[in-house]
Amino acid sequence: MTLHLPNQRSQHWKDALPGLLNQESSAPVELDCGEWSLNCSDWQQLLQLLNTMGRQLRWIRSRNPLTVVSAAALGLDAHLEGNCEPTAAGSDEPDGLLIHQGTLRSGDHLQCDGDVLIYGDVNPGARVSAGGDVMVWGRLRGIAHAGCHGSTTARIVALHLRPVQLRISTAVARGPEDQPLDGLTEQARLDQGAIVIEPAETRRFR
Amino acid sequence: MSTTRTILICSGKGGVGKTTTTANLGIALARSGASTVVLDADFGLRNLDLLLGLENRIVYTAQEVLAESCRLEQALVKHKQEPNLALLPAGNPRMLEWLTPKDMQAIVALLEEQFDYVLIDCPAGIEDGFKNAAAAAREALVITTPEVAAVRDADRVIGLLNTQGISPVQLVLNRVRPKMMSSQEMLSVDDVTDILALPLLGLVFEDEQVIVSTNRGEPLTLSDGNSPAARAYSNIAGRLQGEEIPLLDPAKMRRGLRAKMRELMQTKIF
Numbered sequence: 435m436t437l438h439l440p441n442q443r444s445q446h447w448k449d450a451l452p453g454l455l456n457q458e459s460s461a462p463v464e465l466d467c468g469e470w471s472l473n474c475s476d477w478q479q480l481l482q483l484l485n486t487m488g489r490q491l492r493w494i495r496s497r498n499p500l501t502v503v504s505a506a507a508l509g510l511d512a513h514l515e516g517n518c519e520p521t522a523a524g525s526d527e528p529d530g531l532l533i534h535q536g537t538l539r540s541g542d543h544l545q546c547d548g549d550v551l552i553y554g555d556v557n558p559g560a561r562v563s564a565g566g567d568v569m570v571w572g573r574l575r576g577i578a579h580a581g582c583h584g585s586t587t588a589r590i591v592a593l594h595l596r597p598v599q600l601r602i603s604t605a606v607a608r609g610p611e612d613q614p615l616d617g618l619t620e621q622a623r624l625d626q627g628a629i630v631i632e633p634a635e636t637r638r639f640r
Numbered sequence: 641m642s643t644t645r646t647i648l649i650c651s652g653k654g655g656v657g658k659t660t661t662t663a664n665l666g667i668a669l670a671r672s673g674a675s676t677v678v679l680d681a682d683f684g685l686r687n688l689d690l691l692l693g694l695e696n697r698i699v700y701t702a703q704e705v706l707a708e709s710c711r712l713e714q715a716l717v718k719h720k721q722e723p724n725l726a727l728l729p730a731g732n733p734r735m736l737e738w739l740t741p742k743d744m745q746a747i748v749a750l751l752e753e754q755f756d757y758v759l760i761d762c763p764a765g766i767e768d769g770f771k772n773a774a775a776a777a778r779e780a781l782v783i784t785t786p787e788v789a790a791v792r793d794a795d796r797v798i799g800l801l802n803t804q805g806i807s808p809v810q811l812v813l814n815r816v817r818p819k820m821m822s823s824q825e826m827l828s829v830d831d832v833t834d835i836l837a838l839p840l841l842g843l844v845f846e847d848e849q850v851i852v853s854t855n856r857g858e859p860l861t862l863s864d865g866n867s868p869a870a871r872a873y874s875n876i877a878g879r880l881q882g883e884e885i886p887l888l889d890p891a892k893m894r895r896g897l898r899a900k901m902r903e904l905m906q907t908k909i910f
Contacts, residue, residue, distance in 0.1 A: 475805035508803075537837060539799035540792050557835055559792050575835070 436464040436495075447472075451480070455487050462492035472501045473536075477508050499533050507544070530566070538562065538576065547583070558598060567591065577601070586624050591634050595620040605629050644752040647759050647880075648777035648806065652793030654764030656785045657814040657844070660854060661873070662761040663691040665781075668861040668877035670724035674756040677716065679747065680730040681773035682763040683739065689729050692719060693857025703731025705750070706743055712750050721862060726755070736768070741775030748776035766800060780806050781841065785815045786827040791835055798836060811838040812876060815846045818890035829890065842876035843888055844869050 437454045439447045447470060455463070463484060472480070484491055493511040496502050505512035532546040533553065540559030544550065549566035560576035562568050565583045567590070574592035579601040581588030586603045597609040600622050607622075607629040614620065614631075621634040649662045659682070666678040679702070680688040689695045700715035705728070712728075719725040728751065751758045760777055763769035774780075780801050784794040794811075801809050813832055820826040833840055847869035853860045860870035861877070875885045 474803050478803065478805055539802075540795035542799055555835075555837070557795050559795060 436466050438466045439468050439470055441468065448479070448483075451483055452487070455484070455489060460489070462490045464492050465494045467494055467496040467498070467501050469497055470501060471498050472496075472504060474504045474508060477505055477510070481508075499531075500535055503532060503534050532564075537572070540576075545582075556592075563601075564588070570594075580622075581624075588624075590622040591619065592621075593619050595622065595631060600629055600631075602629055644755060645757050645880075646748055646752060646776065646778045647757065648762055648774055648780040648801075649759060649783065650762035650770065650773070650780060650797055650801075651764065651783040651790070652766060652797040653784075653790045656783050656790050658764070658783050659688050659691055659761050660850060660859075661781070661783050661812060661814065661844075661876075662688060662759050663854075663859045664861045664870075664873035665877055665880070666692075666725050666757075666759050667719070667722055667859045668874045669757050669759075669880070670719070670722045671861065672877060672881065673724065674881070675724050675754070676757040676759065677726045677728060677751050677755045678759045678761060679728045679751065681744065681760050681769065683730045683735045684733050684763060684769065686730040688761050689717075689727060690857060691854050691859065692725075692727055694719065694727055694729075695857070698729045701729045701731035702747055703735050705747060706731075712754075739768075739772055741772050744772045744776040766797060770797075770800075774801065774804050774806065777806055780809045781812055782809060782836070782838065783812045783814050784832065784836070786813060786817075786821065786829075786832055788827065791827065791832055795836055798838065809838055810841040811836055812842050812844065813840065814844045816843050816890055817846045821890050840887065841879055842872055843890065844872040844876075845888075845890075 440450045481491065491510060493513065494505050495513045495515055497515045499514060502512045502514045530548045532548060532550045534544055534550065535553045537554040538544055538552065538556045538560035540557055543561040545563050547565040549569065550562060550564040551569045551571065552562065553571045555572040556562055556570055556574045556576040556578065558575045562576070563579035563582040565581065566585065567588050568578045568580045570592035573594035573596060575596045575598065577599045578590045578597055580590045581603040584603055588602055590600055590602065596613065599609060600607045602622065602624045605624055605627060610631060619634040620631055622629050622631045649658050651658050662678055666676050669676045678688060680686050682688070689698060694717050697717050700710040702715065704710040705712050705715045716726040716728055719727070728747070748758060760773050762773040782794050782798055784790045798809055811833070813829060817826060821828050829843065845868045847867055849860055849867040850869050860867055861873050878885050
């Protein structure tokens with residue numbers, strides 16, 4: 435049986451969850467988070483709550499991409515429900531884009547199969563790898579790997595492209611030694627097996 | 641009781657000044673009238689007691705408190721000159737084998753009943769020692785120096801603190817050399833805050849007096865001495881308590897006597 439967190443306007447999940455848990459048997463919990471936006475510390479509180487009640491989480495479902503990302507970052511089995519996919523317009527890949535909000539700090543490693551959009555910086559020592567494109571709405575100063583499953587058309591775009599290392603498909607390149615101009619959005623793509631950096635194209639992705 | 645502020649002092653990298661900061665901040669807070677306790681969570685390589693000059697007064701440690709073979713009051717070591725400050729010494733390094741985050745929370749809960757400020761001196765690294773110390777803290781001060789490796793490690797630690805739900809996390813930039821900064825041989829303040837994206841609580845300039853004072857076991861903030869580091873630590877303590885004290889600008893610090901002389905020579909008086 436699946437537990438449904440209440441609508442955001444009616445009740446806060448922290449208040450509702452103990453009651454919901456009491457109704458059910460002791461089987462592992464399947465949680466439908468609805469529209470709730472839960473960050474990592476929310477998840478930690480939620481897991482702690484489950485822990486104190488002696489329950490385990492089997493999987494979670496959510497309509498909010500941020501919730502899914504933060505749950506996945508904590509190693510939970512998380513699924514995104516389709517109906518508010520923010521980038522679905524015109525795309526023929528339904529689970530195409532992963533949005534990560536917040537800075538990736540040293541030691542973090544964000545992985546996904548589709549494209550990834552990061553609202554924040556990728557700091558030195560952090561890594562992003564994506565099956566598709568890597569887009570950073572911020573400064574990319576760590577390691578980015580686009581097309582990690584072999585796609586050679588994948589691109590890496592950042593408002594501020596200052597990576598330690600770039601990888602596209604199987605190609606690897608060190609970041610540029612001379613610092614490019616500020617305020618120039620750049621992209622990296624594969625050109626005949628080598629990674630080239632150029633001003634970002636203004637045309638739509640894909 | 642719930643107004644107690646439990647602050648973790650951590651850095652990731654070793655040797656950037658966690659223990660020195662803990663000792664000096666502890667004294668500065670105590671001098672301002674707040675009852676303060678410093679907890680040495682660096683069980684493996686304890687030396688907070690050395691810096692405070694209290695090594696020879698330790699009878700019981702956190703270990704005995706946890707084992708309930710003594711009362712907390714017996715283990716707390718009052719500072720000889722600053723009665724508002726107490727130290728809870730770290731126990732035997734063997735504690736590392738069995739200490740859990742729950743034990744740390746138990747100790748800190750005991751301390752929070754009695755004190756306004758609990759400062760936890762965190763060990764270097766991000767292994768069990770760090771996790772134990774972080775489990776009990778509510779806020780954190782991340783100490784870093786303007787070096788690439790220290791900033792990288794601090795960044796990693798901040799990420800871990802964020803997942804633990806510790807907030808606010810503030811930054812102290814230690815061992816700043818204004819001269820090297822202005823000649824761009826060292827990371828600038830902006831370089832560091834750019835990467836770490838944390839509010840800067842204070843800058844501490846490189847100061848030889850720190851070495852003298854740590855060897856003597858008398859933190860700089862203990863006397864009314866006017867060394868740059870002592871002033872910086874007092875300012876940080878003030879800002880922690882909500883005072884508005886402007887940050888020093890390393891670019892202006894550089895203007896030593898010689899620079900002023902040269903300026904005078906170049907001014908046309910007639």
